[in-house]
Amino acid sequence: MKTNRTSEHYVAPVEETPLLATDAVKVDDAPLSLWADAWRKLRRRPLFIISAIMITLIIVVAVFPGLFTQVAPDNGCELANSNGAPTEGHPLGFTFQGCDIYSRIIHGTQASLMVGVFSVISVLIIGVTLGALAGFFGGWVDTVIARLGDIFFALPIVLGALVLTQLPLMRENRGVGTVVLVLVVLGWPQMARITRGAVIEVRNADFVTAARSLGVSRIGSLVSHVLPNALAPIIVLATMELGVFIVAEATLSFLGIGMPGSVMSWGNDISAAQASIRTNPAVLLYPATALSITVLSFIMLGDALRDALDPKSRQR
Amino acid sequence: MTTSDVTIEEAGIQAGRPLLEIRDLAISFKTGSGEVQAVRNAHLTIMPGETVAIVGESGSGKSTTALAAIGLLPGNGRVAGGQILLDGEDIAHASEKRMIELRGNIIGMVPQDPMSNLNPVWKIGDQVKETLKANGRPSGPDDVAKVLAQAGLPDAGRRAKQYPHEFSGGMRQRALIAIGLSCQPRLLIADEPTSALDVTVQRQILDHLEKMTDELGTSVLLITHDLGLAAERADKVVVMYRGNVVEAGPSLELLQNPQHPYTQRLVASAPSLASRRIQVAKELGVSTEEVLAPRGSAAVKPALTEDVLQIQNLRKVFKMRAGFGKSTDFTAVDDVSFNVKRGTTTAIVGESGSGKSTVAQMVLNLLEPTSGKIIFDGVDTSALNTKEIFAFRRRVQPIFQDPYGSLDPMYNIYRTIEEPLRVHKIGDKASREKKVRELLDQVSLPQSTMQRYPNELSGGQRQRVAIARALALDPEVIICDEAVSALDVLVQAQVLNLLAELQSRLGLTYLFITHDLAVVRQIADHVCVMEKGKLVETGSTDDVFEAPQRDYTKALLNAIPGARLMLPPEVA
Numbered sequence: 078m079k080t081n082r083t084s085e086h087y088v089a090p091v092e093e094t095p096l097l098a099t100d101a102v103k104v105d106d107a108p109l110s111l112w113a114d115a116w117r118k119l120r121r122r123p124l125f126i127i128s129a130i131m132i133t134l135i136i137v138v139a140v141f142p143g144l145f146t147q148v149a150p151d152n153g154c155e156l157a158n159s160n161g162a163p164t165e166g167h168p169l170g171f172t173f174q175g176c177d178i179y180s181r182i183i184h185g186t187q188a189s190l191m192v193g194v195f196s197v198i199s200v201l202i203i204g205v206t207l208g209a210l211a212g213f214f215g216g217w218v219d220t221v222i223a224r225l226g227d228i229f230f231a232l233p234i235v236l237g238a239l240v241l242t243q244l245p246l247m248r249e250n251r252g253v254g255t256v257v258l259v260l261v262v263l264g265w266p267q268m269a270r271i272t273r274g275a276v277i278e279v280r281n282a283d284f285v286t287a288a289r290s291l292g293v294s295r296i297g298s299l300v301s302h303v304l305p306n307a308l309a310p311i312i313v314l315a316t317m318e319l320g321v322f323i324v325a326e327a328t329l330s331f332l333g334i335g336m337p338g339s340v341m342s343w344g345n346d347i348s349a350a351q352a353s354i355r356t357n358p359a360v361l362l363y364p365a366t367a368l369s370i371t372v373l374s375f376i377m378l379g380d381a382l383r384d385a386l387d388p389k390s391r392q393r
Numbered sequence: 394m395t396t397s398d399v400t401i402e403e404a405g406i407q408a409g410r411p412l413l414e415i416r417d418l419a420i421s422f423k424t425g426s427g428e429v430q431a432v433r434n435a436h437l438t439i440m441p442g443e444t445v446a447i448v449g450e451s452g453s454g455k456s457t458t459a460l461a462a463i464g465l466l467p468g469n470g471r472v473a474g475g476q477i478l479l480d481g482e483d484i485a486h487a488s489e490k491r492m493i494e495l496r497g498n499i500i501g502m503v504p505q506d507p508m509s510n511l512n513p514v515w516k517i518g519d520q521v522k523e524t525l526k527a528n529g530r531p532s533g534p535d536d537v538a539k540v541l542a543q544a545g546l547p548d549a550g551r552r553a554k555q556y557p558h559e560f561s562g563g564m565r566q567r568a569l570i571a572i573g574l575s576c577q578p579r580l581l582i583a584d585e586p587t588s589a590l591d592v593t594v595q596r597q598i599l600d601h602l603e604k605m606t607d608e609l610g611t612s613v614l615l616i617t618h619d620l621g622l623a624a625e626r627a628d629k630v631v632v633m634y635r636g637n638v639v640e641a642g643p644s645l646e647l648l649q650n651p652q653h654p655y656t657q658r659l660v661a662s663a664p665s666l667a668s669r670r671i672q673v674a675k676e677l678g679v680s681t682e683e684v685l686a687p688r689g690s691a692a693v694k695p696a697l698t699e700d701v702l703q704i705q706n707l708r709k710v711f712k713m714r715a716g717f718g719k720s721t722d723f724t725a726v727d728d729v730s731f732n733v734k735r736g737t738t739t740a741i742v743g744e745s746g747s748g749k750s751t752v753a754q755m756v757l758n759l760l761e762p763t764s765g766k767i768i769f770d771g772v773d774t775s776a777l778n779t780k781e782i783f784a785f786r787r788r789v790q791p792i793f794q795d796p797y798g799s800l801d802p803m804y805n806i807y808r809t810i811e812e813p814l815r816v817h818k819i820g821d822k823a824s825r826e827k828k829v830r831e832l833l834d835q836v837s838l839p840q841s842t843m844q845r846y847p848n849e850l851s852g853g854q855r856q857r858v859a860i861a862r863a864l865a866l867d868p869e870v871i872i873c874d875e876a877v878s879a880l881d882v883l884v885q886a887q888v889l890n891l892l893a894e895l896q897s898r899l900g901l902t903y904l905f906i907t908h909d910l911a912v913v914r915q916i917a918d919h920v921c922v923m924e925k926g927k928l929v930e931t932g933s934t935d936d937v938f939e940a941p942q943r944d945y946t947k948a949l950l951n952a953i954p955g956a957r958l959m960l961p962p963e964v965a
Contacts, residue, residue: 086642088652093434094637096654099883100853110846111803283799287862290757291813292786305803 111309115385125381131374138183139190148180172346172360173353181346182367188342189371191253192326193319196260201315203261204268209307211269212276213299219273226266234325235332237263242334251337256329260322271314275307282306309386313379320375327368343368410481412612413439413462413580418475418485420457420466431457431470432636439580439612444603446615446623446644448659449633450881455616458633459582461485462614463500464492479580497528501578501611503602505585507565511557517541517568518553521575528576544571545601563594570602577609584616591744591908596952599626618881620663621911622954624648632656662886701870701902702733702756707765709751725751727926729765733919735869738896738903740917740934742910742949748926753874753906757791758782769870787817790863794875796855800847806833806858807843813865832861836891853884857891864895870902877912889916911953914938922946 119125138145148166154176161171169178211222229237238259241247247255279285280303288298329335330344338345343364350361420432432454439445449455460466462477464487477485484495496502504510512520518537525532525540534553541549544567557565566586573581586602587595603626606613617623623630624644631641632655640653651657709726726748733739743749754760756767758774767774769789777785793799800809810829814820820828830840836857847855856876863871873892877885893916895901905917913920913934920937922930922945930943941947 086646086650086652087638087640089637089639091654094635094639094655096658097635099658099887100851110805283793283795284801286759287791287793287799287859288801288812290759290786290789290791291862291866292783292816293812297816302801302803306801 111386115382118385119381122381122384124377125385128374128377128381131370132378135186135190135371135374139186142183142187145183146177146180148177169363170357170359172349173357174349178346178360178363181341182343182364185341185343185346185364186367186371188253188336188340189323189326189344189368192256192260193323193375195253195257196264196322197315197319199257199261200265200268200318201311204265205272205304205311207265208269208272209276209299209304212273213280213295213303215277222269223273226269229263230266232263234260234263235328238329238334239332242329252340253336256326256335259329260325264318264322267318268311268314271310272307275310276303279303279306313383313386316379316382317376320372320379323368323375324372411438411478412441412443412480413437413614414476414478415458415462416476416478418458418461418477419473420454420461420470421473422467423469423471430473430636432461434475435633435636435638436475437631437638437641439614441579441612442610443629444606444613444615444627445629445631446617446627447631447633448617448620448623450618450883452635453633454636455633456584459584459614459616463496463502463582464489465502497524497576497578499579501573501576501581503566503569503573503581503583503586506589507562507569508589510569511560511565513557516554516556517560520568521553521572524572524575530576540575541568541571543605544568544574545597546571562590563598566590566594566598567601570598570605574605574609574611578611580612580614581606582614582616585618586615588618592910592952592954593744593948595954619954620648620659620882625954632659658883662883699735700732701735701770702904703766703768704732704752704756705730705766705768707752707755707767708763709748709755709760710763724926726755726762729921729923729926729928731919731921731928731931733870733902733904735902736896736900737918738905738916739919739921740905740907740913741921741923742907742913743923744908744949746925747923749906749908749923750874752923753791753872753904756904757789757872758785783817787866788868789870789872790866790868791872791874792856792859792863792876794878796852796859796879797847799859800855802847805844805846806850809847809858810862810865813862817866819866828865829861832864835864835895836861851884853880853888856880856888860888860891860895864899867899868901870904872904872906874906875908876905878907878909885912892916910938910949922949 154172154174156175158167158171158175159173161167161175163170167177167179169182172178172181207222207226211219241259241262242251242255247258276299280299285298285302288302289295293301326335326342327344327347330342331348333348335344336342346364347361347368350364354361415435415437418432418435419430420435421428421430423429435454435458437445437447437458447455447458457466457470461470461472462479462484464484466472472485475485476483479495479499484492487495511517515523518534518541521537521540522532525536530536534550537553538549541553546552546564546567552560552564557568560568566589570586573583583602587598590598599622602613605611613627615623615627620630624647627644629642630644630647632639632647632653634653634655640647640651640656647656648660651660707726707729708724711723711725712720713723714720729748729752731739741749741752751760755762756774758767758777762775769785774785804812807826807829810832811825814825814828819825829843833840833842838854838857838861842850842854842858847858850858859876876892877888880888889912892903896903903916905913907913917934920930920932920934921928922937922943924945930937930941930946932942937946938950941950
């Protein structure tokens, strides 16, 4: 019986799988750009929600420190309060110098965040431009930029910063500007590398050739087609670097080559806390926690963005 | 292991029962939006020694069904119902341990892509040895060489010590077949085993596979999108559509007498089976006499005689790095000359590496010829200045192969089609939008597509958007570089029809670059056959197909799957 079945000509009833028009366009859901799609994915991810709330809070603290504390951070330090325990109006206690820890953390946010934001913006401008040119044109342009980047890449950040900050001009003008300058000089090659790789991946795509054969110039196709498609990894890296630069600022300030002592910054506070670490670890703990939470928020945001912007997850 | 092997075999032969029987199989996948049914009531039967082909478009569930038979469904997939009977034993829910026993020994597999299915850091021989060892067979160097030699690899002993990158695509596929058949399984699942290969290589590989499985008495489950290939190679064909088996039967009968509307549609549009040029003129109301008049008789339409493109002694030499600052010359295109008449379609046919795409790039003025001339409408294109090139671009437009790569994913469809108009500063915003709407109508896409992004469209729809973009500047010549090769058969037929219709309506000239002779026959008036950079044969399509002059052309024609099937003309 079964052997007969094999030569049978079976036809399924048409009702079971009604024939659809060949290659019909589905017009059900709303159109989705890369960014709309990413946003739809992001707004459901706890990682993104938490980091976004944290970052918003940090920005508000940095811009309006007066909303969070009435205590002036530097005057009003009384040595009588040295290493004092929390009291009414001073929830985190006092430093070795008798200053209010809570107030210092709130006011220190601004410096840290400013260093992070300005460094990232400058690194983006320099790194993306050079990286895009290197990746798009290749050849000797690529070689020169890549080798130049390698030179800066090879300098350890602390050593490089030590040398740079000892230059007379830098020593005299210490502040946010010098720290940003040091971080940008030592940090741009990373961004240039990522951009170069992303651009190389896109530059030979058919849509770039198609644009060229429509009459778009080479630079035109770089700006209007290649760069927008290479943006995702750049944004992810920029978000993460923001955190990294904030840590770097703290490191430099801790070593005494970052912010001058007169500027309130978490790095300076951590540095000053060395003296009383055994007697009153809270002095170290609170600014360090603020620093960790800030950096963690940015890195979490970068992680969430990386997942949401992953092109592999965008196939339908 | 050996004992159970023998008993299964004996039992199977004695009972005369099917080797593999799939009954009412249902497979579902867990996705972000709930369970999706990929396959429903699939059923098929494979007798010992028989070759059965599953045919269907991408997403029809053909590979999923085969993967279920070997227990390799992806992690989010599961068999939701039905039975998979291997010699009477239901393996639909068999333990992983039992499946490992079966894989290799009883069921072998030849995967689709020879480029990614061999481990690049392992020698070929070691990869064969791994399979032999895993199934408890002798795995000395001689055994490995024997297995490879059986799969048709010359000098197998030496070849076994080479790495995958030293193999060509065809040889890699042979190595994969060797691995699949190394333990002499009783069933071989071949998932699109040759779709990544050139037609002549494809033919060799399939011939060899057929010979080997005949000798060993192996049953084959062949998965393919090509109905012609399935009909030619299989005893029985199973057609799948949207996860269902819609028709199954002996291959010739199914081709000659398709019952289900989907199969009828497939048979009607399979390029390897169609032997006629797409006659769109008929639909447009041109008299039958004109349609039936031989294409070559240009006297009817005097406008056709003008040569819009003249290619003269074109040569392109690439410098290849050979280390230490030295370079060797590689001649990609060698002394190619042909003319393209206005309003006709000229196809350049060749296998990979024949230089056909290089010719296209040079005609598009994206690549500079080493020597020779490309004369477009009486003007040598190499002598154009920047401004003239800009004007030239308006008149010659490309359509590329990969529908997933030729549209900027960041641009919505409106911006994509509008870009050429914007670049060439044609019209204002309102008139451009009107033009985009018209173009979408021309390629029969709904106007609502404008706001969508390429990732929301299927391959065929993207290709239609690419056609609309190419048409935006009202060009005279369109260069189609493998424009339909990546599409499913039905979608391919649809796009080819669209191209033919646009040609007759707008008087376009096509230069059609393809490896697929079956497509050439459907669309081209003239054919240029290229081999290794040289032009081997040119002529009108009918002449070349009916009386090929060169051996290479004959070999190419013979290799079209299904070409040897003698079908009554009314079916084709």
